[in-house]
Amino acid sequence: xxxxxxxxxxxxxxxxxxxxxxxxxxxxxxxxxxxxxxxxxxxxxxxxxxxxxxxxxxxxxxxxxxxxxxxxxxxxxxxxxxxxxxxxxxxxxxxxxxxxxxxxxxxxxxxxxxxxxxxxxxxxxxxxxxxxxxxxxxxxxxxxxxxxxxxxxxxxxxxxxxxxxxxxxxxxxxxxxxxxxxxxxxxxxxxxxxxxxxxxxxxxxxxxxxxxxxxxxxxxxxxxxxxxxxxxxxxxxxxxxxxxxxxxxxxxxxxxxxxxxxxxxxxxxxxxxxxxxxxxxxxxxxxxxxxxxxxxxxxxxxxxxxxxxxxxxxxxxxxxxxxxxxxxxxxxxxxxxxxxxxxxxxxxxxxxxxxxxxxxxxxxxxxxxxxxxxxxxxxxxxxxxxxxxxxxxxxxxxxxxxxxxxxxxxxxxxxxxxxxxxxxxxxxxxxxxxxxxxxxxxxxxxxxxxxxxxxxxxxxxxxxxxxxxxxxxxxxxxxxxxxxxxxxxxxxxxxxxxxxxxxxxxxxxxxxxxxxxxxxxxxxxxxxxxxxxxxxxxxxxxxxxxxxxxxxxxxxxxxxxxxxxxxxxxxxxxxxxxxxx
Numbered sequence: 001x002x003x004x005x006x007x008x009x010x011x012x013x014x015x016x017x018x019x020x021x022x023x024x025x026x027x028x029x030x031x032x033x034x035x036x037x038x039x040x041x042x043x044x045x046x047x048x049x050x051x052x053x054x055x056x057x058x059x060x061x062x063x064x065x066x067x068x069x070x071x072x073x074x075x076x077x078x079x080x081x082x083x084x085x086x087x088x089x090x091x092x093x094x095x096x097x098x099x100x101x102x103x104x105x106x107x108x109x110x111x112x113x114x115x116x117x118x119x120x121x122x123x124x125x126x127x128x129x130x131x132x133x134x135x136x137x138x139x140x141x142x143x144x145x146x147x148x149x150x151x152x153x154x155x156x157x158x159x160x161x162x163x164x165x166x167x168x169x170x171x172x173x174x175x176x177x178x179x180x181x182x183x184x185x186x187x188x189x190x191x192x193x194x195x196x197x198x199x200x201x202x203x204x205x206x207x208x209x210x211x212x213x214x215x216x217x218x219x220x221x222x223x224x225x226x227x228x229x230x231x232x233x234x235x236x237x238x239x240x241x242x243x244x245x246x247x248x249x250x251x252x253x254x255x256x257x258x259x260x261x262x263x264x265x266x267x268x269x270x271x272x273x274x275x276x277x278x279x280x281x282x283x284x285x286x287x288x289x290x291x292x293x294x295x296x297x298x299x300x301x302x303x304x305x306x307x308x309x310x311x312x313x314x315x316x317x318x319x320x321x322x323x324x325x326x327x328x329x330x331x332x333x334x335x336x337x338x339x340x341x342x343x344x345x346x347x348x349x350x351x352x353x354x355x356x357x358x359x360x361x362x363x364x365x366x367x368x369x370x371x372x373x374x375x376x377x378x379x380x381x382x383x384x385x386x387x388x389x390x391x392x393x394x395x396x397x398x399x400x401x402x403x404x405x406x407x408x409x410x411x412x413x414x415x416x417x418x419x420x421x422x423x424x425x426x427x428x429x430x431x432x433x434x435x436x437x438x439x440x441x442x443x444x445x446x447x448x449x450x451x452x453x454x455x456x457x458x459x460x461x462x463x464x465x466x467x468x469x470x471x472x473x474x475x476x477x478x479x480x481x482x483x484x485x486x487x488x489x490x491x492x493x494x495x496x497x498x499x500x501x502x503x504x505x506x507x508x509x510x511x512x513x514x515x516x517x518x519x520x521x522x523x524x525x526x527x528x529x530x531x532x533x534x535x536x537x538x539x540x541x542x543x544x545x546x547x548x549x550x551x552x553x554x555x556x557x558x559x560x561x562x563x564x565x566x567x568x569x570x571x572x573x574x575x576x577x578x579x580x581x
Contacts (some may be wrong), residue, residue, distance in 0.1 A: 009193075009255060009256065010239050010311075010312040010313055010314050010332075011311055011312070011314065011332040011333070011334065012314055012332055013313070013314035013315065013316070013330070013331070013332040013340060014332075014340060017316070017330060017340050018151040018237070018316065019151065019235055019316075021151050022147050022151055022153070022235050022236070022237055022316065023147065023148060023151060023236060023237065023239040023255050024236070024252075024253035024254065025147050025236040025237065025238050025252050025317070026147075026240075026253060026254055026255040027080075027252045027254050027255060028392075029143070029146065029147035030147075030252035030255075030260075030262055031251075032143050032146075032147075033070065033140055033144060033147065033262065033321075033349075034262065034354075036136055036139035036140045036142075036143055037136055037323075037351055037353055038132045038133050038135075038136040039132065040353060040354075040355055041129070042133050042136075042219055043086060043129065043322065044133070044350070044351060044352075044353055044356070045085060045087045045088075045093045045342075045350060046264055046267075046350045046351075046356050047119065047245065047247075047264075047350075048347075048468030049105055050087060051084075051087055051088050052209065054083060054087040054088065055210070057080075057083060057084075057342055058080040058081055058084045059080070059085055061076075061080035061083065061208065062076050062077050062080045062202055062206050063202075064066075065079070065080070065197065066198050066199065066202040067199070069447070071109045071113065071200075072109045072349060073103065073198070073201035073202035073204070073205045074205050075103075075107070075119075076202055076205075077202060077205040077209050078096075078100050078103075078208075078209075079100065079104075079119060079122050079123060079204050081206075081209040081213070082096065082097060082100065082122070082123050082126045083122075083126065083520045084210075084213060085126075085130075085213065086126050086129055086130055087487050089213055089216055089217060089220075090134055090211060090324075091128055091134065091216075091324075092132050092216065093131075094127065094130060094131055094132035094134070096123075097123040097124070097127035098127065099126060099127055099128070100123045101120045101123050104116060104119045104120050104123075104543050105120055119234070119328040121132065121422070129369045131322065132143065134368075136322075136323065137322045137323050137324060138322075140321070140322035140323065140351070141320045141322045141325075144234065144236075144320045144321050145234055145320060147236060148234035148235065148236055148320075150234075151234065151490040152231075152232035152234055152235065153210070153230050153233065153235045154232050154233075155228065155233060155316065155318050155328050156270075156328070156330060156342050157229070157270050157328065157342060157344065158229045159229075160224055160270075162222070162226060162229070164221050164222050164225040164326070164344065164345075164346065165217075165219065165220075165221040165222030165223075165225065166216040166222070167218070167220025168214050168215070168216070168217050168221065169215060169218035169219060170218075171211075171214055171218075171268070172211050172212065172213070172215025172216070172218055173207070173209055173211070173215055174211070174212030174218070175207055175211025175214060175215075176208055176211030176212050176215055177211070177551060178207060178208075178211070179204055179205065179207035179208025179209070179210075179211050180208050181204070182200075182203075182207065182208075183201065183208060184203030186201050186204050214363055214562065220324075221326065221347075221364055224324075224325065224326040225326045226346070227325070227344070228318070228319050228326050228328065233318045233319050233328075233561075234318075234319065234320055235316055235318050236253075236316070236317045237253045237314070237315075237316060237317075237319065238250050238251060238252065238253055238311070238315050238316075238317045239251040239252070239253060239255060239256070239258070239312050239313065239314060239315065240311050240312075240313055240315040241258060241310050241311060241312045242309060242310035242352075243264065243309050243310075244309055244367070246266075247264045247265065247266050247347075248264065248265055248266070248267045248329065248331075248343065249261040249263075249264055249278075249309070250262050250263055250264075250265070250317065250321070251312070251317075253314075256312070258309075258312050260357060260374040261352050261357065261360075262321075262351065262352065262419075263321060263349050263350055263351045263352055264349075264350045264352065264526070265327060265345050265347060265348070265349050265350065266345065266346045266347035267343035267344060267346060268327060268343065268344055268346045268542060269341055269342065269343055270342040270344055283439065286522075290472065298387075306493055308413050310334065311317045311334060313331050313332040313333075313334065313435060314331070314332050315329050315330060315331040315332065316329065316330040316331075317329060320435075321349050321411070322349060322351075323346040323348070323349060323350070323351050324349060325348065325349045326345050326348070326349075327349060328342070328343070328344055328345065328473070329342075329343040329345075330342055330343075342567045345497050347570075355547075366490065370496070370519075373519045376523075379484055380528070382530055386535070386538070392475050395548050398403075404558070410549060410551060411467055411468060411469045411549045411551060411553045411557055412467070412468040412532045412537070412541070412549060413465060413466065413468070414465070414466045414538070415463075415464070415465050415466075416461065416462055416463055416464045416513070417515075417530050419515040419516060419517075419530065420461055420462060420464070420513065420515050420549060421461075421462050422516070423461060423514065423515055423516055424458055424461040424462050427454070428454070428458075431450055431454065432576075447577055448574075451569075451570060451573035451574065451577070452570065454573065455566045455569040455570035455573065456478070456566060456567065458565075458566070458569050459478065459562035459563075459565040459566050459569065460477070460478070460513070460562065461513070462513075462565075463562055463565060464476055465481075466501075466534070466538070467537070467553050467559060468538065468541055468548065468549055469549050469551060469553040469556050469558075470548065470550055470552050470558075471483060471485060471486075471552060472484050472485035472486045472488070472489070472548055472549055473489070473501065473538070474553060474559060475501065475511045476559035476560075476562060477511075477561075477562060478561060478562045478563045478566060479527060479561055480559070480560070480561040481559040482508075482511075484501065484508070484511075485504055485523055486504050486541075486542060486545070486548065488503045488504050488506045488508075489501070489502075489503065489504070489542050490502050490503055492535055492538050492542055493512075493535060494529070494531045494532050494534070494535040496517070497514050497515060497516060497517050498512050498514050498517075498531075499512060499513045499514075499531040499534060499535060500512045501538070513528055513531070515529075515530070515531060517531075544560050
């Protein structure tokens with residue numbers, strides 16, 4: 001008989017909250033649901049950053065069509081928005097793409113017929129990708145209903161205030177109004193206008209288009225969430241876990257090894273407890289004592305700092321899952337003996353294709369390999385620091401014996417080193433190549449913005465300082481050093497290229513520094529990265545109070561404010577701009 005331990009069992013859901021006759025979403029039904037996905041060439045976004053990439057691409061496409069190609073602002077923005085809508089709002093495309101194609105053919109914003117043909121081809125391709133994706137949604141809904149076998153139940157939060165979509169509706173309405181107002185107020189560009197005269201109208205149209213996209217997203221999300229709660233919804237037993245990026249991954253009920261996630265969805269906790277009948281009791285989970293609040297904060301911070309996915313949990317899925325749908329989850333709590341948690345979808349369901357799962361699996365393996373490599377480096381750093389601390393203790397004992405008493409330990413300091421300054425220098429050189437290697441008036445505005453941001457960050461990169469004294473750690477900053485008391489330290493860690501310190505106080509802003517590193521080089525020559533040494537030495541002082549300094553640092557030893565250095569950096573950047581212009 002094999003003695004190899006299997007995967008841990010999913011955290012169980014109390015049987016009292018499961019509706020009578022609720023079926024499990026088995027692997028067979030889940031495979032049929034996955035077979036309903038569109039072809040692999042149809043884009044299916046599964047991460048928020050993909051939508052941000054599509055948004056950035058729409059801005060870049062607008063700039064290319066307005067400045068080099070010389071298109072009218074509206075004609076440059078509409079094709080670019082269709083690329084964004086293909087990812088974010090494919091519901092718009094079946095209507096908007098044919099209208100755009102007709103406008104491009106009739107009005108011909110391009111200077112030549114080949115430009116017009118290419119412009120008409122793009123919305124046609126977008127339409128050809130959006131329509132199969134919308135058709136796949138209908139197939140997925142039908143197969144999800146088949147898996148539920150007609151079993152329905154009232155949602156636990158039915159009849160309660162619904163926050164879904166409010167923020168998007170407000171933001172989208174404001175952006176749309178601002179964009180349309182700018183379109184009306186900004187004069188149309190004259191023949192052969194300068195760059196600024198063509199850029200401002202295009203920017204106004206782009207803001208209006210982004211506002212329309214956001215507004216439609218909020219309205220659709222709110223409408224679908226309200227429809228989900230208007231009547232008893234299909235319910236299925238599934239398995240869920242929190243992904244490494246914070247989204248929730250949903251698995252078939254019999255996939256206890258979490259091998260094949262079906263889809264991802266962003267969720268927010270409803271905040272109310274679930275009673276034995278499966279309904280929300282109205283008792284807020286936040287109504288707790290001070291000790292419970294601290295425990296809840298520790299749990300939240302631990303989940304935020306957790307590397308990799310969370311534990312697998314049993315859950316109830318209310319609704320009909322498909323691409324873009326709204327759902328509700330009642331999940332087992334991660335804490336032992338905790339009540340079930342009601343989680344509303346705060347974003348659309350995002351199915352995961354087979355190719356996407358393979359990419360995610362490969363990325364997870366690479367992440368695990370990096371973590372193992374960094375863990376080995378941290379272990380070697382701890383051993384080195386421990387040996388050095390032991391030698392230092394011996395020297396302190398000898399000094400105590402020679403002095404005939406207990407000589408107090410002095411303060412300890414750690415500062416930015418060669419790698420920190422090298423990183424800052426490379427970024428400054430890169431910025432200079434980008435902004436002074438191009439032409440056009442737009443570069444001065446971006447260069448001024450980059451100089452302002454750089455002036456805020458460069459002083460920290462090249463002159464950070466940590467001072468340890470009897471009270472705790474003094475962390476340098478623009479406005480001066482901040483005290484992190486020893487008994488309030490929560491994290492001292494070197495993760496990859498980042499040195500990170502954080503406090504148990506929620507009001508404390510975490511401190512971090514970044515420097516390049518090459519793990520293979522460190523392993524090859526037995527080198528110890530400065531951040532690993534710093535983290536190891538601070539951790540030793542934190543864990544062992546007898547090693548801490550017994551004196552307090554004076555004002556000069558704690559570190560000085562870095563804002564004068566920021567002013568010097570900003571002045572130097574401005575002078576370079578004026579000199580090279």
